[in-house]
Amino acid sequence: MRRWPSPSYTGTVIDTVSMRRSRDLPDDEDADVDFHERLAALELAVVSDRLGIPELATTAERRRSEWEHDATHVREAAVAVDATGRDVGAWVVDVPVRDNLDTADVQVLDPPLSAVTDSEADDLHAALLADALATVRRHGRHVVFTHEVLKEVVGESLPPHVLEPVAGGPADADLRFAVVWDLPAGSAIPARSGSGAVSRSDRSVRRMTAAGFVPVQLERFSVLDLIDSGGTGDPHPSLRSVSWVDDAPVEWAAQLADLYSVFEATVPTGGASFDPEVWDVARLRAVEATARAAGVVRVVSAVAEGPRLLAFTVFEQTPGSPLVFQEHTVVRPEVRGLGLAAAVKRANAAHLRAVSPDAVTVCTWNAVENPAMIAVNTAAGFRPWAFTVLWELRLDR
Ligand SMILES: CC(C)(COP(=O)(O)OP(=O)(O)OC[C@H]1O[C@@H](n2cnc3c(N)ncnc32)[C@H](O)[C@@H]1OP(=O)(O)O)[C@@H](O)C(=O)NCCC(=O)NCCS
Numbered sequence: 071m072r073r074w075p076s077p078s079y080t081g082t083v084i085d086t087v088s089m090r091r092s093r094d095l096p097d098d099e100d101a102d103v104d105f106h107e108r109l110a111a112l113e114l115a116v117v118s119d120r121l122g123i124p125e126l127a128t129t130a131e132r133r134r135s136e137w138e139h140d141a142t143h144v145r146e147a148a149v150a151v152d153a154t155g156r157d158v159g160a161w162v163v164d165v166p167v168r169d170n171l172d173t174a175d176v177q178v179l180d181p182p183l184s185a186v187t188d189s190e191a192d193d194l195h196a197a198l199l200a201d202a203l204a205t206v207r208r209h210g211r212h213v214v215f216t217h218e219v220l221k222e223v224v225g226e227s228l229p230p231h232v233l234e235p236v237a238g239g240p241a242d243a244d245l246r247f248a249v250v251w252d253l254p255a256g257s258a259i260p261a262r263s264g265s266g267a268v269s270r271s272d273r274s275v276r277r278m279t280a281a282g283f284v285p286v287q288l289e290r291f292s293v294l295d296l297i298d299s300g301g302t303g304d305p306h307p308s309l310r311s312v313s314w315v316d317d318a319p320v321e322w323a324a325q326l327a328d329l330y331s332v333f334e335a336t337v338p339t340g341g342a343s344f345d346p347e348v349w350d351v352a353r354l355r356a357v358e359a360t361a362r363a364a365g366v367v368r369v370v371s372a373v374a375e376g377p378r379l380l381a382f383t384v385f386e387q388t389p390g391s392p393l394v395f396q397e398h399t400v401v402r403p404e405v406r407g408l409g410l411a412a413a414v415k416r417a418n419a420a421h422l423r424a425v426s427p428d429a430v431t432v433c434t435w436n437a438v439e440n441p442a443m444i445a446v447n448t449a450a451g452f453r454p455w456a457f458t459v460l461w462e463l464r465l466d467r
Contacts, residue, residue, distance in 0.1 A: 141356060217461070231448065
């Protein structure tokens with residue numbers, strides 16, 4: 071583990087930082103490993119601070135592997151180092167190269183720092199963001215997305231079931247957000263999705279709006295403690311559940327790729343300026359290979375009617391980690407509202423327990439304007455933990 075130098079630091083952080091950029095790294099493995107470890111340490115500090123679940127942070131090994139194997143994105147990052155040699159922040163830019171050729175995703179990593187005032191931290195965040203945007207421009211992209219964790223959610227802007235805790239309710243200490251009500255006029259900015267609003271009293275909102283970003287979509291981050299929820303059974307006499315780990319069996323690959331396209335075309339995006347990805351078997355195989363190379367296990371269940379898949383859901387887990395990520399769930403539009411999402415999720419939870427004794431907690435993100443998915447998840451026992459917001463910025467051409 072890399073140690074940060076001792077805190078002899080007293081200057082204004084922004085005046086002293088220098089940037090170490092991935093694109094300037096020497097072509098040698100040690101430098102690459104060191105860079106990714108520093109990035110991972112910064113992300114760990116940020117995720118622990120904002121979400122309180124360190125396992126959510128991307129490990130250095132996983133990020134290195136994704137950068138090397140995922141041919142659908144080009145990635146760059148930079149670590150900001152202060153005069154004492156301390157790593158004080160970073161940014162990561164993801165540029166899609168297969169679809170959405172005018173967009174880029176930016177992640178700013180600004181961990182809590184000792185001996186730095188709030189306004190210095192704001193300046194550092196702004197400097198990191200500006201540096202990341204320069205890279206976005208260099209790639210010729212004009213639409214920028216970034217996710218931030220909210221400290222406050224505006225109560226009356228959300229459908230009531232989104233805030234609803236399950237029976238017993240989460241302990242207050244677990245919640246990473248405060249619900250604010252009755253804000254003065256002009257203090258809340260509605261998300262473009264039409265569901266949810268952000269509050270100008272939230273520090274991250276002030277930072278992002280100052281940089282020209284607009285809030286597009288709020289997402290609820292929720293967690294589920296895995297318990298045995300009982301039998302699964304087939305969802306209907308003419309349907310059957312099928313499950314696998316990692317790569318889809320050959321007979322299901324084309325159907326699974328098609329379901330990914332259905333997901334992309336029908337998941338709520340809040341009106342964000344990106345196009346649905348179109349999947350084929352080659353793309354599916356590339357995603358499966360990237361996961362395998364990064365040591366990520368994919369635990370998949372689907373509902374089949376004859377040779378056709380009607381629904382699927384996937385968990386991702388790094389073996390040994392207690393944390394499991396609930397990734398895509400989709401049901402074909404013509405059979406929605408019949409309980410298939412709930413059935414396929416139950417089947418996959420049982421499959422997960424059978425294949426992964428390490429799994430303890432599942433986490434998921436849901437758009438707040440997706441009542442069906444939130445209803446299914448609430449019934450399964452997920453409880454709200456935090457809220458994030460997707461921000462969008464349009465850069466001048
Ligand atoms: C979300 C999705 C998977 C739900 O699939 P489904 O098979 O229709 O879901 P189910 O029939 O199992 O359950 C739907 C539940 O949501 C409820 N629901 C459906 N539409 C609703 C709405 N507009 N408002 C409130 N609740 C709603 C249903 O009443 C049901 O709850 P119940 O069992 O308590 O009655 C499906 O709509 C879909 O594929 N959407 C596009 C992809 C997507 O958004 N995936 C999730 C991304 S995180």
